[in-house]
Amino acid sequence: MTMQIAESVSLSAPDARARAHAAAAQNNLRTEPRAVRITIIALAMTFLSVFVVLPLVVVFAQAFSKGILAYLAALADPEALSAIKLTLVVAAISVGLNLVFGLVAAWAIAKFEFRGKTFLITLIDLPFSVSPVISGLVFVLLFGAQGYFGSWLRDHDIQILFAVPGIALATTFVTFPFVARALIPLMQEQGTQEEEAAVSLGASGLQTFFRVTLPNIKWGVLYGVLLCNARAMGEFGAVSVVSGHIRGETNTMPLLVEILYNEYQFVAAFAIASLLAMLALITLIAKTVLERHLDEGHDRRDH
Amino acid sequence: MGLTLSWLSIIILIPLAGLFLKSLELSPEQFWNILSSRRTLNALRVSFGLAFAAACVNLVMGSIIVWALVRYHFPGRRLFDAIVDVPFALPTAVAGVALTALFAEKGWLGAPLAAAGIKVAFTPVGIFVAMIFIGIPFVVRTVQPVLQDLDPEIEEAAGSLGASRWQTIIRVILPSLGPALLTGLALAFARAVGEYGSVIFIAGNLPNVSEIAPLLIVIRLSEFRYADATAIAVVMLIVSFVIIFAVNRLQRWAQSRIPAR
Numbered sequence: 001m002t003m004q005i006a007e008s009v010s011l012s013a014p015d016a017r018a019r020a021h022a023a024a025a026q027n028n029l030r031t032e033p034r035a036v037r038i039t040i041i042a043l044a045m046t047f048l049s050v051f052v053v054l055p056l057v058v059v060f061a062q063a064f065s066k067g068i069l070a071y072l073a074a075l076a077d078p079e080a081l082s083a084i085k086l087t088l089v090v091a092a093i094s095v096g097l098n099l100v101f102g103l104v105a106a107w108a109i110a111k112f113e114f115r116g117k118t119f120l121i122t123l124i125d126l127p128f129s130v131s132p133v134i135s136g137l138v139f140v141l142l143f144g145a146q147g148y149f150g151s152w153l154r155d156h157d158i159q160i161l162f163a164v165p166g167i168a169l170a171t172t173f174v175t176f177p178f179v180a181r182a183l184i185p186l187m188q189e190q191g192t193q194e195e196e197a198a199v200s201l202g203a204s205g206l207q208t209f210f211r212v213t214l215p216n217i218k219w220g221v222l223y224g225v226l227l228c229n230a231r232a233m234g235e236f237g238a239v240s241v242v243s244g245h246i247r248g249e250t251n252t253m254p255l256l257v258e259i260l261y262n263e264y265q266f267v268a269a270f271a272i273a274s275l276l277a278m279l280a281l282i283t284l285i286a287k288t289v290l291e292r293h294l295d296e297g298h299d300r301r302d303h
Numbered sequence: 304m305g306l307t308l309s310w311l312s313i314i315i316l317i318p319l320a321g322l323f324l325k326s327l328e329l330s331p332e333q334f335w336n337i338l339s340s341r342r343t344l345n346a347l348r349v350s351f352g353l354a355f356a357a358a359c360v361n362l363v364m365g366s367i368i369v370w371a372l373v374r375y376h377f378p379g380r381r382l383f384d385a386i387v388d389v390p391f392a393l394p395t396a397v398a399g400v401a402l403t404a405l406f407a408e409k410g411w412l413g414a415p416l417a418a419a420g421i422k423v424a425f426t427p428v429g430i431f432v433a434m435i436f437i438g439i440p441f442v443v444r445t446v447q448p449v450l451q452d453l454d455p456e457i458e459e460a461a462g463s464l465g466a467s468r469w470q471t472i473i474r475v476i477l478p479s480l481g482p483a484l485l486t487g488l489a490l491a492f493a494r495a496v497g498e499y500g501s502v503i504f505i506a507g508n509l510p511n512v513s514e515i516a517p518l519l520i521v522i523r524l525s526e527f528r529y530a531d532a533t534a535i536a537v538v539m540l541i542v543s544f545v546i547i548f549a550v551n552r553l554q555r556w557a558q559s560r561i562p563a564r
Contacts, residue, residue, distance in 0.1 A: 031374070032468060037375055040367055040370055040371050040375070041371045041375055043364075043367050043371075044368040044370075044371035045377075045383060047367075047368065047439075048368065048383055048386055048387065048439075050412070051432075051435060051436050051439065052386050052389045052390060052439070053386060053389075054405055054412065055393075055398060055401035055402050055405055055436070056389060056393070058401045058404050058405050058410075058411065059400075059401045062404055101311075104310070105310075105311070118548075118551050118552070118555070120311075121551055122544070122551055123311060123316070124311070124315075125547050125551070126315060126319075126543070126544065126547060128494075128547070129490075129493040129494065129543040129544075129546060129547045130497060130539075130543050131496070131497025131498070131499060131516075131517045131520075131536075131539055131543070132499055132500070132517075133497070133517035133518075133521055134322075134497070134520065134536045134540055137322070137520060137532055137533070137536050138318035138319060138321055138536075140529075141318075141321045141529065141533065142317070142318055142321045144529075146527075146529060147321075148321055148324075172314060173314055173315070173318065176314060176315065230392050234392075234393070234394025234395065234397070236394060236395045236499065236500035237395065237499035240499075240500075241521060253394075254397070254500070255396075257397060257400060258400075261400050261504065266404075269400060270400065270404075273396070273397040273400055276394045276396075276397045277393060277397055279394075280389065280393045280394065281392075284385055284388055284389065284392050287388070287392075288385055
C-alpha cells in the first residue's frame with residue numbers, strides 16, 4: 001500500500017490518475033456493494049453478540065445480582081474452596097502428563113515416517129470428538145465395581161473411581177490431544193535438518209532435544225499447555241460420570257456449578273461460573289498473545 | 304516411538320478396548336433390543352438430528368462471519384475475531400447455565416421470545432441453541448485460514464473475464480473453500496452430537512422429547528444398566544471415529560490438491 005502511494009507520487013499526474021482507476025477497478029472485482037457489505041457485517045456481529053457475548057455477560061450479571069458481598073461469601077464457602085483446590089490439583093496432574101506425552105508424540109509423528117500415521121493421528125484426535133460422557137464411561141467400565149479391574153482394586157483397597165485418581169484419569173483422557181496437536185504442525189514445518197546437524201556435530205539425543213528442538217517449539221508448547229489447562233479445569237461431562245459427586249471431596253468447580261444451580265442457589269452457582277468464565281477470558285487473551293509469537297517465528301523462518 | 308505407543312495405549316486404547324469388549328458380552332439380539340427401544344431411538348434421533356441442523360446453521364453463519372472477518376474492515380473486528388473462540392474456552396457447564404438463564408422465560412432473550420410465543424429453554428429448541436453455541440468456532444476456525452490464503456489473482460481473473468461478483472463467489476471461491484467447509488461442518492456436527500454440559504441445563508431432559516443420547520448414557524449408568532450405556536456409547540463412538548477419520552483424509556486430500564506455496 002505505502003509502496004503504491006510512493007510510486008504514484010513520483011509519477012506524472014495523468015499517469016497517476018490512470019493507475020488509481022486501475023487500482024479501484026481491481027478492488028471492485030474483489031469486493032461487494034456497500035449494502036451487501038454492511039448486511040454481512042451486521043449479521044456476523046449480531047450472531048456473535050447474541051450467541052457468544054450475551055451468555056458471557058449473563059454469567060457476571062447473575063453472579064453480582066445480589067451485590068458483591070454475596071458474591072464473595074459464595075466464593076469463601078468451604079465447599080467452593082475445596083472445589084477450587086481439587087480443580088487446580090487435577091489440572092496440574094493432567095497437564096503435566098499430557099505435556100510429556102504431547103512432546104513425544106509430536107516428535108514421533110513429525111520427524112519419522114511410518115505406516116499407519118493417519119490412524120495414529122486419528123487416535124490422538126479421538127478425545128476431541130468423543131462425547132465427554134463416553135470418556136467417563138470407559139473408566140467406569142474399567143475400574144467400576146463390575147469393571148474389568150474392579151474386583152482386583154477392591155481386594156487391594158485402591159480407590160480410583162469416585163476419587164481423585166479417576167477424575168485425573170478422565171481429565172487426562174479428554175485433554176489428551178491439545179499439546180500434541182499444537183506441536184505436530186510446528187515440528188513438521190521445521191523438518192529435521194537442525195537436529196541432524198546437531199547430532200552429526202556430536203550432540204547426544206537429549207542434548208539435541210533440549211538445546212535445538214525445545215527452543216524452536218517453546219511457544220507452541222506454551223500454546224498447547226494453555227489450551228490443555230483451560231479444558232482440564234472446565235471439563236464437566238467426563239468428570240461428572242467418574243466423580244460420584246461427593247460434596248467437599250470429589251466436586252470440581254464445574255460440578256459444583258451444576259449442584260448449586262440445581263439447588264436454586266443461583267448467586268453461588270454463577271459466582272463459581274464467573275471464576276471459570278474469567279479463566280476462559282484470560283486463556284483467550286494469552287492465546288492471542290502466543291499466536292502473535294508463533295506467527296513471528298513463522299515469518300522469521302520464511303524469510 | 305515406543306513411549307508414544309505405550310502411553311497412547313494406556314490412556315486411549317485400553318479404555319476404548321474395554322468399551323468394545325463390554326459390548327461384545329452382549330448377544331447381537333440384546334444389542335439390537337437396546338438400540339431399537341423407543342427411548343434409545345428417540346435420544347439418538349434428538350442428538351443426531353439437532354446436531355446436524357445446528358451444524359448446518361453454523362456452516363451458513365460461520366461462512367458469513369469468516370467473510371466479514373477476513374474481507375472487511377469494521378470497528379471491533381479484532382475483538383469479534385477473538386470472541387469466536389469463547390465457546391471453545393468457556394467450560395460447558397458455565398455455557399449451559401448461562402444459556403439457560405438467557406433463554407429462560409424470564410431471561411433477557413427468553414422473555415421477548417416467550418411474548419412472541421416461542422419457548423426455547425426446556426424444549427428441543429433449547430438443545431438446538433446450545434448446539435449452535437458450541438459449534439460456531441469449528442466452522443470459523445477451519446475456513447478462516449483457507450479464505451485468507453486464497454490467491455486474489457484468481458478472483459480478479461474471473462472478474463475481469465466478465466464474471467459477475469455472484470458468479471465468482473459461487474464458481475471460484477466456494478469450490479476452493481469446499482474441503483474446509485466440509486471439515487468445519489463435520490467437526491461442528493461431531494462436537495454437537497456428543498455435547499453434554501452445555502445442553503443438559505437448557506434441554507428440559509424429557510424422555511423421548513428433549514433427552515439427548517449422552518444424557519441417556521448417564522441415566523443408564525446411574526441405574527447400573529451398564530449394558531445399555533455401553534451399547535449406546537459404542538454406536539456414538541463408531542460415528543465419531545468415522546467422522547474424524549474422514550476429516551483427516553479430507554485434510555490430506557485438500558493439502559495434496561493445493562501445491563505448497
